[in-house]
Amino acid sequence: MKTDQSVFHSPAAGIEMYFKSWCAYSRAALALLSDKGVAFTTIDVADDRVLEAEMIDRSGRTSVPQIFIDGEHLGGYDDLKAFAASGALDQWLGNAQSVPLAA
Numbered sequence: 001m002k003t004d005q006s007v008f009h010s011p012a013a014g015i016e017m018y019f020k021s022w023c024a025y026s027r028a029a030l031a032l033l034s035d036k037g038v039a040f041t042t043i044d045v046a047d048d049r050v051l052e053a054e055m056i057d058r059s060g061r062t063s064v065p066q067i068f069i070d071g072e073h074l075g076g077y078d079d080l081k082a083f084a085a086s087g088a089l090d091q092w093l094g095n096a097q098s099v100p101l102a103a
């Protein structure tokens with residue numbers, strides 16, 4: 001799992017998740033994404049008021065986790081779970097991981 005604790009994130013390609021390790025919803029989201037085998041960026045806001053403020057600014061929410069896909073706000077764990085259950089996450093992963101066939 002890639003960990004990126006740099007301050008002031010720009011919207012990035014791929015999956016970014018703001019989280020607090022003591023939070024069960026955060027751990028469930030981490031587990032869901034880890035089970036998918038997808039690389040994602042984690043931003044621990046448990047003890048970092050600046051990063052937490054950044055999360056609130058980007059998401060408009062105070063709860064963790066907050067998840068972004070290709071810079072777009074997806075939501076929290078409930079939203080991630082629904083996104084995965086609908087097949088949209090697998091579809092996005094297929095799109096994201098598609099590799100052109102060699103000629």
Ligand SMILES: N[C@@H](CCC(=O)N[C@@H](CS)C(=O)NCC(=O)O)C(=O)O
Pocket residue numbers: 022023024025026062063064065075076077078079
């Ligand atoms: N429905 C939310 C629940 C998340 C939630 O309740 N997180 C707690 C910590 S485990 C939290 O951040 N509470 C503080 C708040 O809501 O501002 C989700 O699925 O992400």
